[in-house]
Amino acid sequence: MKVTYSKAIGDALKEEMRRDDRIVMIGEDVAQWGNIFGITRGMYEEFGPKRIRNTPITENAITSCALGAAIGGLRPCFELMYSDFTMCAFTELFHLIPKWRYMHGPDFKVPLVIRCASGASNGSGAEHSNPVECLFMHAPGLTIINPSCAYDAKGLLKSAIRSDNPVLFCEPKQLYQVKQEIDEDVYNSDYTIPIGVADVKRTGKDVTLVAIGLMVPRALEAAEKLALDGIDVEVIDPRTLAPLDTDTLFTSARKTHKVAVVEESNKTAGIGAELAAQFQEELYYELDAPVKRIAALDVPMPYNLNMEHYSIPTVDRIIASVRELVNS
Amino acid sequence: MKHSKEFLLDLHKQLIRGRLMEQKLLDTYAQGRVPGHIHSGIGQEAAFLGVLATKQEGDYWKPVHRMHSLAFLMGMDEDMYWQELLGKKGGNSGGRGGMLHIGDRKTGFMGFSATLGNDAGVCVGTAMAIDYDNKPNVVYMFMGDGTSSRGPVYEAINMAKIWNLPVLFICENNQFAISTPASYSIPVKDALAGRASGWELPTKVVEGTDVLAVYDAAKELTDNMRKGGGPAILETKSYRWRGHFEGDSCSYRDPEVTKWYMENKDCLKIFEAKLAEEGILPSQEEIDAFKAAFDKQMDEAILRAEAAPEMDPSEIFDGLYA
Numbered sequence: 001m002k003v004t005y006s007k008a009i010g011d012a013l014k015e016e017m018r019r020d021d022r023i024v025m026i027g028e029d030v031a032q033w034g035n036i037f038g039i040t041r042g043m044y045e046e047f048g049p050k051r052i053r054n055t056p057i058t059e060n061a062i063t064s065c066a067l068g069a070a071i072g073g074l075r076p077c078f079e080l081m082y083s084d085f086t087m088c089a090f091t092e093l094f095h096l097i098p099k100w101r102y103m104h105g106p107d108f109k110v111p112l113v114i115r116c117a118s119g120a121s122n123g124s125g126a127e128h129s130n131p132v133e134c135l136f137m138h139a140p141g142l143t144i145i146n147p148s149c150a151y152d153a154k155g156l157l158k159s160a161i162r163s164d165n166p167v168l169f170c171e172p173k174q175l176y177q178v179k180q181e182i183d184e185d186v187y188n189s190d191y192t193i194p195i196g197v198a199d200v201k202r203t204g205k206d207v208t209l210v211a212i213g214l215m216v217p218r219a220l221e222a223a224e225k226l227a228l229d230g231i232d233v234e235v236i237d238p239r240t241l242a243p244l245d246t247d248t249l250f251t252s253a254r255k256t257h258k259v260a261v262v263e264e265s266n267k268t269a270g271i272g273a274e275l276a277a278q279f280q281e282e283l284y285y286e287l288d289a290p291v292k293r294i295a296a297l298d299v300p301m302p303y304n305l306n307m308e309h310y311s312i313p314t315v316d317r318i319i320a321s322v323r324e325l326v327n328s
Numbered sequence: 329m330k331h332s333k334e335f336l337l338d339l340h341k342q343l344i345r346g347r348l349m350e351q352k353l354l355d356t357y358a359q360g361r362v363p364g365h366i367h368s369g370i371g372q373e374a375a376f377l378g379v380l381a382t383k384q385e386g387d388y389w390k391p392v393h394r395m396h397s398l399a400f401l402m403g404m405d406e407d408m409y410w411q412e413l414l415g416k417k418g419g420n421s422g423g424r425g426g427m428l429h430i431g432d433r434k435t436g437f438m439g440f441s442a443t444l445g446n447d448a449g450v451c452v453g454t455a456m457a458i459d460y461d462n463k464p465n466v467v468y469m470f471m472g473d474g475t476s477s478r479g480p481v482y483e484a485i486n487m488a489k490i491w492n493l494p495v496l497f498i499c500e501n502n503q504f505a506i507s508t509p510a511s512y513s514i515p516v517k518d519a520l521a522g523r524a525s526g527w528e529l530p531t532k533v534v535e536g537t538d539v540l541a542v543y544d545a546a547k548e549l550t551d552n553m554r555k556g557g558g559p560a561i562l563e564t565k566s567y568r569w570r571g572h573f574e575g576d577s578c579s580y581r582d583p584e585v586t587k588w589y590m591e592n593k594d595c596l597k598i599f600e601a602k603l604a605e606e607g608i609l610p611s612q613e614e615i616d617a618f619k620a621a622f623d624k625q626m627d628e629a630i631l632r633a634e635a636a637p638e639m640d641p642s643e644i645f646d647g648l649y650a
Contacts, residue, residue: 056483056486058486060446060479060483060484061480061483061487063449064446064452064480064484067449068451068454070453071450072454073461074456095443101647102647102648103421103425104420104421105420106650107432109650110650243649
C-alpha cells in the first residue's frame with residue numbers, strides 16, 4: 001500500500017490512543033479542524049473533548065501543561081504546530097521537561113511527546129522554517145526524533161508515546177505528502193522502531209553520508225546518481241538525534257574513512273558540527289579527510305522560493321559536496 | 329468558636345514548627361553547613377501554612393522558592409528532606425536538585441521550576457489529569473509578587489479558565505522581587521488579584537500574617553473548586569523579613585520599616601494573642617517543651633543527614649533517562 005508520511009503519523013496517534021486511554025492530546029487547531037496539516041482529522045470525533053483539546057496560542061502553557069499532565073499520571077502527546085514555536089517554549093523544553101526527573105528524583109517520570117512540523121516549505125519564511133533539533137541536542141534528558149519516511153515515522157512515534165522519557169518529535173513538513181510503499185500487513189502490525197537506533201538506508205563502501213530528516217531522500221537520490229560515476233555512498237539516517245547511535249555511525253566511518261553530514265538546519269553550530277566533532281574525537285586516525293558539513297546557509301530563511309531552495313541542500317549540492325570529499 | 333479547638337491548636341503547632349524550621353535553616357546556613365542558597369520564609373509562615381491547612385489527600389502542591397521547610401511540614405520523610413537540602417544521596421534526587429527541587433510524590437509536593445512562573449502551566453497540566461480522572465482534588469500553584477509579572481503565569485490562568493480546571497493560583501506578596509519593591513514594578517494595588525481580574529475568577533485578597541484569614545479564604549476557594557468551580561486566585565499580603573537570599577544586606581530598603589513589620593506583623597505572635605483571647609493558648613511551659621522537642625528532632629535529623637554519604641560523581645548520569 002502507498003502511505004503518506006502524514007497518514008502514518010495520524011495512524012500512529014489513533015492506534016496509540018485506542019490502545020491506551022491515558023494518552024491525551026492538546027495543541028493549536030488539533031481538535032475539530034484536525035490540525036493545519038490535517039493530521040489529527042477525525043480524532044476529536046473519535047476520542048472526544050476530554051482527550052483532544054484545542055488550545056489558545058499559548059506555547060508556554062501547552063508545553064508546561066504536558067509536563068504537569070505527565071506528573072498527574074497521563075501520557076500527553078501534545079502538538080506545537082511549527083517547530084519554530086518550540087522557541088516560545090524554550091524554557092519548558094530546555095529547563096523544565098528534560099530536567100524535572102533528574103532534579104526531583106526517579107519518582108517523577110515524565111512520559112510525554114511534543115510533536116512539531118519542522119523545517120522549510122513553500123515560502124514559509126524566516127520564522128516558520130527552522131529545524132530545531134540541534135538547539136535541543138544541548139538539553140540532556142530530552143529524546144529527539146526526526147523520522148525520514150512514513151514507515152519510520154509510524155514506528156518511532158509509537159515508541160515515543162510508549163517511552164517514559166520526554167520526546168521532541170520533529171516531522172519535516174516537506175515530507176508530509178511523500179508516499180512510501182509499505183506492505184499492508186506490516187503497516188497494520190502494530191510494529192515499533194526502537195529509539196536510539198540509526199538505520200543504514202543504503203550500504204556503500206566509499207563515503208559515509210549521514211543524513212537527517214528531509215535530507216535522507218535527497219541523500220539517497222544523490223547516492224544513486226553518484227553510483228553511476230562509481231562512487232559508492234553509504235547513507236545513514238540516525239533517526240534519533242538524542243540519544244545518538246554513534247556505534248552505527250562509527251562502524252560505517254571505519255569502513256569508508258570519509259564522512260559527510262547533510263542536514264536542513266543552519267551550518268553554524270548545527271548537527272553536522274556536533275557530529276564532526278564526535279567523529280574526529282573518536283576516529284581521527286581512521287578519517288582520510290575532514291568531515292564535510294552540508295547544511296542550510298547561515299541566513300534567515302528567505303520567502304522567495306528560489307532563495308529558499310538555494311538555502312537548503314539540494315541533491316545537486318549534496319552530489320557536488322560528496323565529490324569534493326571523495327577527491328580530497 | 330468558628331474553628332475547633334483541636335484545629336486551632338494544630339495550626340499553632342504548625343506555625344511554631346514552621347518558624348523554628350526557618351530559623352534552623354538560617355542558623356545552619358550561617359554555620360556554613362548548607363551548600364546552596366537559603367531563601368528564608370521566616371515571618372511569612374502563616375501565608376503558606378494557612379493554605380496548607382486546606383490540603384487534602386490527592387491534592388498537588390507546587391511550592392515557591394521561599395519557605396524551604398514546607399515539604400517537611402506537609403509530611404515528607406524527614407531524612408529524605410534534610411538529605412536533599414544538604415546535597416546527599418538519600419535526598420529525593422540524590423542531592424542533585426537541591427533545596428529548590430524538593431519533590432515528594434507521596435505528599436503531592438510536585439516540585440518547582442527555578443525559572444519562576446514557567447511552572448504555572450505545569451499545574452494546569454496536573455489539574456487536567458485530576459479533571460480527566462474526575463477527582464475532587466486541586467493543585468496549589470504558589471508564586472511571589474515578582475513572578476506575578478511573568479507572562480507564562482497568565483497563559484496558565486487563561487488555560488485553566490477555558491477548561492475550568494482546579495488550580496488555585498496563590499500570590500504570596502511579600503512586597504519585594506529580590507531588591508525591586510512591588511510599589512515600583514507592579515502598577516496596581518494587588519499584584520495577581522488586580523492584574524488577573526479580567527478573568528473574573530473567584531478571588532480573595534487577605535492579610536498574609538493572619539493565618540485564620542488565609543485559611544478561611546483558601547478553604548472557601550478550594551471547597552468551591554472541589555465541586556467543579558474552576559480555578560481561583562488568592563493573594564496574601566506580607567513582608568519579607570530577610571533578604572532575597574541569605575547574604576543579601578537589604579541595602580535597598582529602610583531597616584526601620586522591616587523592624588516595624590517584625591515587631592507588629594509577626595504571624596506567630598498575632599495568632600498566639602488570638603488563642604490567648606479565646607483562652608486556649610497552651611502554657612508557656614507547654615510551648616517551650618514542644619519547641620525544645622522539635623528543635624532536638626531537627627538537630628538529630630541534620631546530624632544524620634550530615635553523616636550520610638553523597639552520591640559519587642561517577643553516578644552523575646544515573647537517572648538522566650528513565
